[in-house]
Amino acid sequence: MNRQERRVERSGEGQPRPDAPALVTGATSGLGRSLARALADRGWTVLVHGRDEGRCAEVVDELRAAGGTAHPYLADLSSLRETAELGRKVAAEHPSLGLLVNNAGVGAGRDSRRREVSRDGHELRLAVNYLAPVVLTHALRSPLRAAGSAQVLNIGSIGQSPVDPEDVQFTRRYDGMEAYTRSKFALAAFTFTIAEEYAADGIRVNCVHPANYMDTTMVTEAGVRPWSSVAEGTAAVLHAVDEGARGASGQYYNESRRAKAHRLAYDAGTQRRLTSLTDRLIAPAEGASGPSW
Structure with a gap:
């Protein structure tokens, strides 16, 4: 066991x-x-989400072999309807949910000039990195409330760019890295938008930038040489979980430090405009019940 792995293990003590x-999400x-x-x-009993059945089963088997309890859940988060169905299935099978980690994401991609779209026709990074977490968090609010002191933890990024309300789908002068940072700005703003309301249900909502350019497929696909390890990122996420367990909510963490997100992510007007845009985009997936922030 190396030093980084020992640090991750020790972070759970007590x-x-x-x-x-x-x-x-994105646990494979x-x-x-x-x-x-x-x-x-x-x-923890871990609900392992992934898109690929084989990879999902592999992680579940790994956790069970180590003495843990785990269950697989399949969904393609580029489909908001499938995301909503994932939330309904988890809620039906687990009426009490202690922690939701919105981790699944799409990076800048191999070719940052190539604009990709989701199964619903949304810009891909906006869909997977932002709209899907919103839909899933909405769908799971009831089981999170039932847990009594649950948490939603959004995996964000230090890179944040305000969403253009006139071109939310980024159809003009597209850039994959900016599409990524726009989606992470939106995720941070969502965190702060719902934190106070969800606190009334005993749900703490926080956002964390785990580490700079971890050694992940997302980073290597973008042609970036990794600066840090997944173990370091894991330690930072666990620190945020521990902070939430102590009552922190509406916070943004840069690795293991409380920090400030982009200033506009806290702006009430920006949040209202983003909420309105988001409601329209996710309405087809959420059905007649409509959004419940």
């Missing part, structure tokens, strides 16, 4: 064994897989 499960590789393993080591 933490109570959770009674309700944790759902980690990179940070998500490492985090699923770390949470299982802490005693």
